[in-house]
Amino acid sequence: MTLATELGMLGRYRLRSRLASGGMAELFLAVLPGAEGFEKPVVIKRMLPRLAAQETYRQMFAQEARLMATFGHAHVVSALDFGVEQDSPYLVLEYVDGVDLGRVLGARRTLPPPLVRYVGLSLLHALEHVHGLRDARGELLGIVHRDISPANVLLGRTGNVKLTDFGIAKGLRTPSHTAPGSTRGRLRYMSPEQVQGGPLDGRADLFSLAVLLYEAVVGQGPFSATNDAQLLLAVRDARLAPTEDLRRTAGPALADVLLRALRRHPSERYATAGEMARALAAVDGTGESEQPWRVAEVVADTLTSEGTAPAASRGAGNRGPFSAALLELREDDS
Incomplete structure (x- = not known):
């Protein structure tokens, strides 16, 4: 039997349930057992054996x-x-008890502007950290996430906001597995330079984040298109839909921050995640201290509306307490 059906142990981890399976990997809810009943919940991404041989x-x-x-x-x-284990690599990840932002928006379509601002600031702080990482010699690693999207933003029951899925992230000295001129990621959240297969830096992630925040506050993305071909051209040219809905819903200050990050040329956007975070922080932050519990409230409402069962009672084929989109389990994720 395979671990996917038998569960049991994987290395020193006890597999509790199988959350998802895709083209490249399987995702498990597991625990690290210890003495005196100690158990630490974790998530395990295990590469499929047929790909592990390549x-x-x-x-x-x-x-x-x-x-x-x-x-x-x-x-x-x-x-x-x-x-x-058994010649298949596995990655052990922090367990986040909650849902992804995609599920939240699927259930309620929009979030109030103060909550969108809070989520945006949390993600900008995450990107500021990731973009600014240096090696032992003090040289920038130049990491770009390349896949900022609602599915890769986890919201926890306790109000935490986490960026995840670095399966297609790229650094300056990271070997490329993408053919020249091709792209990775979700088209509707890509930057113009990513659509064109050009070189990327952190400003591409800021464009993608602005698309995400625009969608969260308005209820739809910033591009008008009825098919992928139209969408590709709209993203390539950063041709935005009329912004009246954004300004009315988000307010002029938040709208201005998002629209600057959505400019076609990287040089016209914010230079860094830190600069964009400072601009977003300057937007009226009424109720700032309330936002973590509002995140928790949104998570609870989403889980209730979905009728999600407690983790221990779910079958192996069901989604976990957070979305299986902790990673997009695809063969081409790199």
Whole structure:
């Protein structure tokens, strides 16, 4: 039997339930057992055996693990361990009890502007950390997430906001597994330079984040298109839909921050995540201290509306307490 059906142990981790399976990996809810009944919940991303035999995919998987090992921030999901069992690599990740932002927006379509601002600030602090990481010699690693989207933003029951899924993240000295001129990521959240397959820096992530925040406050993205071909051209040219809905819903100050980040040329956007965070922080922050519990409230409402069962009672084929979009389990995620 395989671990996917038998569960049991994977290295020193006890598998509790299988959350999802995709083209590249399986996702498990697990615990690290210890003495006197100690158990620490974790999430395990295990590479599928058929891909583990291929060196290119193994290197992609190991690359993700090495990148995540450098992170250490309250708003970034942590990598806790990496190992190989039965010749299949696995990555152990921090467990976030909650839902992803995509599920929240699917259930309620929009969030109030103060909450959008809070989520945006949390993610900008995460990106400021990731973009600013340096190696032992003090040189920038140049990490770009490349896949900022609602599915990769986790909201916890306790009000925490976490950025996840660095499966297609790229650093300055990270080997590329993407053919020249091709792209990785979700089209509707890409930057113009990413759509064109050009070189990327942190400003591409800021564009993607602005698309996400625009969608969260308005209820739809900033591009008008009826098919992928139209969407690709709209993203390539940063051709935005009329902004009246954004200004009316978000207010002029928040709208101005998002619209600057959505400019076509990277040089016209904010230079860094820190600069964009300062601009967003200057937007009226009424109720700032209330936002973490409002996140928790939104998570609870979403889980209630979905009728999500407690983790211990779910079957192996069901989603976890957070979305399986902790990672998009696709073969081409790198």
